[in-house]
Amino acid sequence: MLKRQNSIKFVLAVSLMAALWGCGTQPRSASQAPQPLSSTALQSSQQSPTFYLDAAAKATDAETRQRYLLQAAQAYINTNQLKAASEILDALRGSLVNVPELQAQHRYLQALVLEQKGMLADALYQLKYVSSWPLADWQWRDYYQLRASLYAKTKRPAEQVRELCQLSQYLSSDENTELNRQIWSLLNGLQEETLEYYIQQGGEATYLGWLKLAYLAKHYAVDPSSLVSQLGRWQSANPGHPAAMQLPQDLQGALSTKPYHPQKIAVLLPLTGERAKVAEPLKNGITANYLDDPDSNVELQFYDTATGAAAAYQAALTAGADFVIGPLLQNSVQQVIEFKATHNSQPNAAPLPPQLFLNNADVLSNNQDDFYFALSPVQEAIDAVQRMYQDGIEQPLLLASDDAIGHRMAESFNLNWQQLTNKPAEIHYFTNDKMRQTVQDSLGVTDSEARIDAVKKLLGTHVKADFRSRSDIDAIYMICSAHDLTLLKSFIDVNFSVFAEPAKLYTSSRARQDDSRQIVQELNKITISDIPWLMESNGSSNLASLWPSWGNPQKRLYAMGFDALSLVNKLAQMRAFPGYQLSGHTGLLSVSKDGVINRQLKWGQYNHGVLRSN
DSSP states (O other), X not given: OHHHHHHHHHHHXXXXXXXXXXXXXXXXXXXXXXXXXOHHHHHXXXXXXXXXXXXXXXXXXXXXXXXXXXXXXXXXXXXXXXXXXXXXXXXXXXXXOSOHHHHHHHHXXXXXHHHHXXXXXXXXHHOOOOTTOOOOHHHHHHXXXXXXXXXHHTTOHHHHHHHHHHHGGGSOHHXXXXXXXXXXXXXXXXXXXXXXXXXXXXXXXXXXXXXXXXXXXXXXXXXXXXXXXXXXXXXXXXXXXXXXXXXXXXXXXXXXXXXXXXXXXXXXXOOSSTTHHHHHHHHHHHHHHHHHSOOXXXXXXXXXXXXXXXXXXHHHHXXXXXXXXXXXXXXXXXXXXXXXXXXXXXXXXXXXXXXXXXXXXXXXXXXXXXXXXXXXXHHHHHHHHHHHHHTTOOSEEEEEEXXXXXXXXXXXXXXXXXXXXXXXXXXXXXXXXXXXXXXXXXXXXXXXXXXXXXXXXXXXXXXXXXXXXXXXXXXXXXXXXXXXXXXXXXXXXXXXXXXXOOOEEEEOGGGOOOTTSOOOGGGTTEEEEEOHHHHSTTTTHHHHHHXXXXXXXXXXXXXXXXXXXXXXXXXXXXXXXXXXXXXETTEEEEEOTTSBEEEXXXXXXXXTTEEEEO
């Protein structure tokens, strides 16, 4: 270590003297100047840092010396010795010879150091090349790759796509094929409004071409004939674009997929019996959607599953149904799935109509015409992972109720958090009688108080000390009911010490208070997820007069029924083109390859006792 530091100091001192000497002397003629290292040599730093430092000490001209010093800095970065690399780069700042290749490499290495220190915004600010610099292809490639990586880490996919488009100029044909897939995957995750915004900002032709293609694909995916027309115009306007020569595979699938246009839609729900109250809001939502835009060519018929879901399904088939919505209850879903499996196993079995189940199934079918739509708490946990990741959360703590739903949500959150960050989430389960103890244990308060008690036993009770809570967690996801939320939040508040920055608090729609109840001030600063319709100020105002006894659970089911009918004509394209999203009452809806309807929820925060969307 001491030898390394002495080497750095010696070489930097030599560099400084050479810079000062160079200010008062004339440059050598071309015939007298020593030959500098090649560009390829600067690109590669395979030797040890000491090797390059020794070479720099022996160099007789400033440019060669600085090349070796830059290679030494790169070698230090390669071995994660960031302090040594920074010392070299800081000493070179302001004294670099006016050679674009060296100026660019100096900025690149500074950005690398900042990136590895987690200073991503500073790295992006540092990494700016002059467009007129005559650099080698490898330098431009490194430049755009690092900028794209920094935008990925700062969760700015549109800017990441912009850098990847620039990078494509310096890649091979095979590399560009994979790059185009990456670009398309990133754009598929953006909403129409976001794509429109970036299109309006302008940019390089290839980048704008990708944005416009993604917008057209999302906007017209449900109408293949219009999409074909729009794509023809896009290809005429972008003849040299990589996607004009070969459209993305999922977009080709959407073009060749025929939408569902049913004439007789059967709805299977428990219309009588003890579960009829659960189905009532769903039925009203489906009916309201139908009456909003009635179509004389479409017949809507309801079938009661209270006496048997399979029998209701058979009755719908006999009546000529060409699309089925439901059933709702999970055991009813299983009955219909088993009936369909038996039917399809028979020789020359007639094809069955497409179906949108209103619940999940234990085992999903391989039928491309089967879909599953549910207001799933597990999906809310998955959406919470995305939200917290976008918020920059790095170390979440989960406080979950010790029941079936709490375990499913926590386990789903943890699984998806690990897939996204390669780190597990910390989970603590609580029961009503041990809620306070669980909070204290999870926040490290119990251990802190035990240490204080031990000190008092040694030094006397006159010792004054405040407990300390953990400072490593930056968010708490509370998986609980509305009944538990207020008490859980109060326990968290009193167990965060004055020495720790309070963690951000998140929860799910299960913990939301009904609109009819007074929202207490203690819920301030909690961020909560819910369906978009209930996040809007007037989302359910009309329902209050029609069904004043309904709470938020019934309103969510009503919104689900409304969305279910809206999905019917769009499901085939949504499955063929996962990038297509429907803005529904229950969320931003998309369809996965297995036919499950995914929901991206709205988020809001309690402020001064009022929940406001953010």
